[in-house]
Amino acid sequence: MAQYLVSGANRGIGLEFVRQLLDRGERVVAACRHTARATELNRLSGQFPGHLKILPLDVAEPRSIAGLVREIDMLELRIDVLINNAGVLTSGETFGEVDPKALGQAFATNAQGPFLLAQALAPRLTDAAKVVAISSGLGSIERATRFGTPSYNISKAALNMAMRMLGHALAERGIAVLALSPGWVRTDMGGAGAELAVEQSVSHMLAVIDALVFDVAKIGWFLDHNGERVPW
Numbered sequence: 001m002a003q004y005l006v007s008g009a010n011r012g013i014g015l016e017f018v019r020q021l022l023d024r025g026e027r028v029v030a031a032c033r034h035t036a037r038a039t040e041l042n043r044l045s046g047q048f049p050g051h052l053k054i055l056p057l058d059v060a061e062p063r064s065i066a067g068l069v070r071e072i073d074m075l076e077l078r079i080d081v082l083i084n085n086a087g088v089l090t091s092g093e094t095f096g097e098v099d100p101k102a103l104g105q106a107f108a109t110n111a112q113g114p115f116l117l118a119q120a121l122a123p124r125l126t127d128a129a130k131v132v133a134i135s136s137g138l139g140s141i142e143r144a145t146r147f148g149t150p151s152y153n154i155s156k157a158a159l160n161m162a163m164r165m166l167g168h169a170l171a172e173r174g175i176a177v178l179a180l181s182p183g184w185v186r187t188d189m190g191g192a193g194a195e196l197a198v199e200q201s202v203s204h205m206l207a208v209i210d211a212l213v214f215d216v217a218k219i220g221w222f223l224d225h226n227g228e229r230v231p232w
């Protein structure tokens with residue numbers, strides 16, 4: 001039984017990670033912005049007593065990250081697997097009118113947040129822990145063939161570099177770091193027409209995370225939900 005921490009855990013991919021992890025007997029810290037409104041998480045907490053802690057976290061706010069770390073310390077928890085899942089996508093951006101606030105929010109949520117959260121939790125990670133960030137195929141520079149959702153694409157490319165840097169920082173402790181693309185998934189973000197059911201994407205990603213071990217030749221790699229490399 002390992003201790004996981006999942007950010008953005010109240011809906012979509014994050015919630016499905018929590019569900020599947022609890023189903024197989026793990027312990028989970030589910031972090032989300034509005035804990036009182038996290039109805040499904042609160043229901044799961046009753047269904048899996050002692051296995052689920054729901055804690056507040058806005059990954060875009062460094063003070064909120066510090067608050068979460070204080071709670072983790074008070075609970076005397078050590079984290080085996082950190083899943084940086086929270087993310088934001090602004091749609092409908094057009095060139096000439098990209099809003100600096102949207103770009104900044106995307107960067108703060110999708111790139112800065114996962115890096116700072118992992119940095120703050122680093123002393124609370126167990127040796128040979130795993131740090132995973134849910135990235136996106138839209139963060140692949142090589143695959144960017146059109147002007148689509150720039151704030152999101154730019155921030156996810158930055159997230160990939162953030163994970164690479166983190167991987168080097170944590171390498172001496174044997175902590176494996178990975179950027180993981182979930183595929184196109186039916187959630188609020190992915191929409192109803194997306195290719196993959198959330199259950200399918202998450203079970204694939206959990207298999208990749210389960211198989212993840214520290215390898216000096218694979219620091220901060222960028223993989224898809226099937227464990228295949230995604231071009232940078």
Ligand SMILES: NC(=O)c1ccc[n+]([C@@H]2O[C@H](COP(=O)([O-])OP(=O)(O)OC[C@H]3O[C@@H](n4cnc5c(N)ncnc54)[C@H](OP(=O)(O)O)[C@@H]3O)[C@@H](O)[C@H]2O)c1
Nearest residue numbers: 008012013033058059060086087136184185187188189190
């Ligand atoms: N769905 C896809 O097709 C797809 C494809 C590629 C990558 N991804 C990535 O997968 C991850 C999960 O996406 P999803 O499809 O589950 O999206 P979603 O349904 O829109 O859920 C996003 C989650 O992130 C949380 N979040 C957003 N900003 C946050 C912040 N500042 N602090 C804490 N939590 C925050 C949201 O919380 P609130 O409820 O409080 O808003 C929500 O729980 C994201 O990183 C996304 O970029 C998704």
